[in-house]
Amino acid sequence: MNYFHYINDELYAEEVPIRKIASQVGTPFYVYSYQTLQRHFTAFDSAFGEKFDHLICFAVKANSNLAILNLLGRLGAGADIVSGGELFRALKVGILPEKIVYAGVGKTCREMEYALQSGILMFNVESWPELELLNRVAGEMNKKASIALRVNPDISADTHPYITTGLRQEKFGIDIHRALEEYKRIQSLEHVKIVGAHVHIGSQITKVTPFIDSLQKVATLIQKLREEKIQINYLDIGGGLGITYRNEEPPSPKEFVEAISSTFKGLEVTIISEPGRVIVGNAGALISKVLYVKRKDEKNFLIVDAGMNDLMRPSLYKAYHEILPVRQENRSTMVADIVGPICESGDFLARGRELPEVFSGELIATMSAGAYGFSMSSNYNSRPRVPEVLVKKDQFRVIRQRETYDDLIHTEMVPDW
Ligand SMILES: Cc1ncc(COP(=O)(O)O)c(C=O)c1O
Structure with a gap:
């Protein structure tokens, strides 16, 4: 039991619907229980x-x-x-x-x-x-x-x-x-x-x-x-x-x-x-939104708004993370690569994964992301790092804010020559 579970086909962290957090903090974000x-x-x-x-x-x-x-x-x-x-x-x-x-x-x-x-x-x-x-x-x-x-x-x-x-x-x-x-x-x-x-x-x-x-x-x-x-x-x-x-x-x-x-x-x-890992790994998930469903002759791609800069483990170690739809009704399944917006072919969260068909605008959860997830994340492609949210029973708090574009550059200087 890790406190991520479905109630009426809707994914919750403890007593809070993931969708509710997403509507307040935007996507992507890490959520911990x-x-x-x-x-x-x-x-x-x-x-x-x-x-x-x-x-x-x-x-x-x-x-x-x-x-x-x-x-x-x-x-x-x-x-x-x-x-x-x-x-x-x-x-x-x-x-x-x-x-x-x-x-x-x-x-x-x-x-x-x-x-x-x-x-x-x-x-x-x-x-x-x-x-x-x-x-x-x-x-x-x-x-x-x-x-x-x-x-x-x-x-x-x-x-x-x-x-x-x-x-x-x-x-x-x-x-x-x-x-x-x-x-x-x-x-x-x-x-x-x-x-x-x-x-x-x-x-x-x-x-x-x-x-x-x-x-x-x-x-x-x-x-x-x-x-x-x-x-x-x-x-x-x-x-x-x-x-x-x-x-x-x-x-x-x-x-x-x-x-x-x-x-x-x-x-x-x-x-x-x-x-x-044993303490935090299964206590966290990375939530992202499907931007596009791209069907190519070879295969399908779910292009989501989280990338290898946010969760590096799949790209670095070919690590497996379970991908769950945040809404889970009876749906037909699809096989797709779940990929991010980064300009690298190694930018993926999962490859060749069979999962319930999801559509543009829907949320997916990349599970078991609490360890070596955010802590290994970077600003590659000048992407602001995502917020982290802690859920306790029916309440949640942002424990790290989403970075802004100003955060991206605030330590940089252009020499006067
Ligand atoms: C010295 C040392 N101790 C503890 C750990 C934690 O390992 P784990 O997260 O697998 O428990 C690491 C991780 O690489 C480590 O290098």
Whole structure:
């Protein structure tokens, strides 16, 4: 149950007809369900329950809208960040710095200063040169940086190659077979303090085996570190749990935790988990209007007012998103490519899709768009980014306004020569 449902053939978000929102904010727009977000977060958090000392750090990259971060923060979430901008957002909504962890292969000196100044829980460090810079920056600020090494376990996550991160050939993390010696080497850095170990093997992972395999490797590493008197207090298990876009059958949060927990039982660490997609993915949809129904000899096209700049996943990963008509009466079906107005052949939301016949002026919903939807959107083709709307029961609020043409240019200058 994700609170997007039909009542009398009309698609609703919770208790609000999508059509009603469209008539007030125009199209396209993203819509999120408050109760779905709440339910997903609570299910994930309670899967760890009291049994495991844990902290859920929501992966801000999945959806960084302030209202969403604020809601999750109030439910107890910390934040997994990968940039100074994400840190700014997390702090802005009142997420405590001691609940923030910072990953990413390319942290800059300024970003390190900002994070140290803010007093975040730990840096998930991805390379030796990064450690050297962090040590220098922390020293200049008279601080000690708490760190976890992000280890690369060389495990295939069995997902799209662009979102696999735990293979040795990827840019992420420190190879696990080098981790022990790197941890030992860190002890010589005066302004760095080892507090944890981090692993994240990819995204949209629908089986538990890759998680178990990688966590077993990290657990062995933690035991070896103990033997060397290097204390690990936090095991950050990353994010990556997949969701159902079409017919995938990922484990529930409870099944997920039950399956992986044997790997960290007895380690006496606080578990940090960094879910993104599983919290917000199915809590959001992108609503757009059919501009034209174009019938060519080869195939039919539904040309809609949302494009790859608004939802990049289909173009980038050939990702599948279910497309639903906002009005669903008994209709004959049609097969069409659902495409946007962008001047690229790769601009599509779906290809060769069979769906109830829809006509110009009607609305369609691209489902499961709450994660890596708006947050990956751009102004390509000088298209203002679309508004975001949050629905809670029978009320809704715009949580991000539609950009204007002035917004498009307000940071640009024409030199006087
Ligand atoms: C370090 C890290 N943690 C967590 C996540 C969140 O992953 P997901 O949205 O699949 O849960 C990502 C996503 O790429 C990531 O890079």
